[in-house]
Amino acid sequence: MPDGPVLRTRRSVRRHSFPTRWRERRVTYTLEKPAPGAQERHWGKRLVLWAAVLTLANVLADMAIGSPMMVLPQLLEQFETDQAAWLNASAMLAGAIWSPLLARASDLFGKRRVLVGTLFLACTGALVCFAAPNVWIFLLGRFLQGAAFAAVFITVTLARQICAPRVAMALIGLITSGSSVVGIIEPFVMQPVIDVFGHRSVFLTAALLAAVAALCVRFLIPESPIRGTGRIDVVGALLLGGGLAALLAYASLGSDLGWLSRGMIALLVAGGTALAGWASHALRADDPVIDIRALSRPVLLTLLALVLAAGSFRSMLQLTSIVAQVPPGLGLGYGLGNGEAVAVLLAAPNAGIVVGGTCAGWLAGRFGPAPPLLGGIAVGAGAAFAMLAGVSALPLAVVCGTMGGMAAGAIGACGYILATGAEAPERQGATAGLVSVVLALGSVVFTFAGGEVLKATRVPGTFADGAPVSTATGVHLYVVLAGVLFVLAALPAFLLVRARRGGGARPEGPGRRRVRRSTRAGAQDGAVPGNAP
The missing domain is CATH 1.20.1250.20 (MFS general substrate transporter like domains)
Structure with missing residues (x-):
């Protein structure tokens, strides 16, 4: 049993004959206060x-x-x-x-x-x-x-x-x-x-x-x-989880096992079929694990920004670990040493994540989560493009790694706050779980895409610490693509900021109109309505 009172949600309240006005204020209380x-x-x-x-x-x-x-x-x-x-x-x-x-x-x-x-x-x-x-x-x-x-x-x-x-x-x-x-x-x-x-x-x-x-x-x-x-919804959860796992496995393992091998093709088809089955099931089920009919515009915009930004950050971590193993003496036009700087280059983003996430949470409590999300994405874009020079300059690479970590910390914290704040309390767990899966999906897919860029631009017969290396053009193209992902992520983040300035994003889906009416009713009774974060 929980410690303290258990709050009834919209679904359970409807089953009781409470006065309409009490029910409305009860919902407003959970969403806005x-x-x-x-x-x-x-x-x-x-x-x-x-x-x-x-x-x-x-x-x-x-x-x-x-x-x-x-x-x-x-x-x-x-x-x-x-x-x-x-x-x-x-x-x-x-x-x-x-x-x-x-x-x-x-x-x-x-x-x-x-x-x-x-x-x-x-x-x-x-x-x-x-x-x-x-x-x-x-x-x-x-x-x-x-x-x-x-x-x-x-x-x-x-x-x-x-x-x-x-x-x-x-x-x-x-x-x-x-x-x-x-x-x-x-x-x-x-x-x-x-x-x-x-x-x-x-x-x-x-x-x-x-x-x-x-x-x-x-x-x-x-x-x-x-x-x-x-x-x-066990069936829906298994279809969704199994489909996502199959697609992630294809993206993660395809380069080692062969993209067109029978096993990988079967995995891809199975994943796509499972996700299609989940979507069909979710549209028919009374209580789906993810109610795709009720996903609001703020949640969808947040997920889009997260999948792009998370993919860009993780792909840059991969590139940093590779470039750190390339000696400048190879004459490729990039390189940060023989691996002695790997610990520093990978520690810098972790330190940045702590700073960025903590500061973003504090800012979100005062200005809402959308502005620090957009700010984090902007910092990430700047760090990514600065790596065009950072791939051959260790001090700049450390600075870029720290800035990228700050961006990632802000993006992760604000992404969770935005997505869960746009949902009714009884669905926040499912929505937060969707955020985690989207972050993982973006990380795997775009990291794989970056790896394919490097493979396509390898220098024949040249190795660093036993590993093949790519041309400077391939490395710079990789960096530009990561920066473009951040720029694309800024578009839905900007729409979230503009929506907030225009009156705030309200939780949508079932019961949305009743929530809006209850906000006005609550204000008349002395409650202080506010925008859902």
Whole structure:
């Protein structure tokens, strides 16, 4: 049971014979003002504790997906396989399958309860990976561990519903970006652990961290005061998750296994068929996992901006890691060294993410999330185009990486705030889950596209640290394409800013007209209506 009162949503209110005016003000209260159970309206010791616990939960998502890559050669040797791509992408693909189910479950059964269950699932998966005797058991563990992918969007909606709006926005900015601090120190902390206890200690560490995070969430974080009604659309969730996972697998693994191989073509067809089946099912179902009929214009614009901006940022990270391995002495017109600067070049974006996400959350609480989203995209575009010179100048590359990280932090935080703020409270979990999937989709697709540009412009017979290199034209074209993606992302972000200035984006979909009428009624009764963030 949740701590504090459970707020009835529109769906459940209709089943009671309450006066019409009470029902209208009740809906307005949830959309425009803090929910009755919101427990924090000012920053203090308790809120700082909540921020630390929720950030710890998000750290697990990063560890579940990224940490095994530190021991990838040892894993390949242990399981006597050359399928590095599957070991690399398995947790993220599992996250795409888990996300729709866990997102909807969090709306129905409570964010804290589902978050605790998610963390224990990830803990179990890490232990399975730790003890796996063969690659198939290992992949099963990675499937369970992939549930940690959902921790990010569940913590976002939980923060939104246990705090007043302005405080929640700052908290979301902090928890979505704070885990990047771990990305800076993790290699320095984990490498000695691996050296002493072996490569499997990565999974034991992840299991311990997941267990600690689950216990902290259970005993230190209050439950969301809001519940939806209905049921989990298991068929729709599996079709959506399976279709997305298949397409992500095709984009992630196609370059290694062959784009036109039978297995990859079958995967692509299966993914497309599953998504088509999900769309048809969602249009007919009474309670779909994602109600595509009710997706509002602000949500769609936000998702479009996020998929473009996230793809651009992740593709630039890939390029930076490649260019860092190219010595300037090869005479290619670019290069940042022999790899000695990789740690600095990859740490700079993580530091930027922390700064950008935290500042964007604070700004969103005062000016709304649309302006800092547009500002973050503008900073990202500037950083991308500046890398035209940065690919051959290390100090400039570090600055560009930091700016790109700041942009990514702002974009991620404001994207979650915008998308969830445009939905009714009982659907915010599902919408936040959709944001996470879109971010992953953009990252994979555009990173793959950038890699194909580099492949098409390789210099025959020239290698850097054993890897093939591309021409300066190919590298510069890669940078320009990343910058163009940021520019394209700015267009929907600008429309969101303009809509806000024109009166604010209202939650749409079922019940939209009633919400607008209730806002006016609330104002007449002394309530202070405001725009949904």
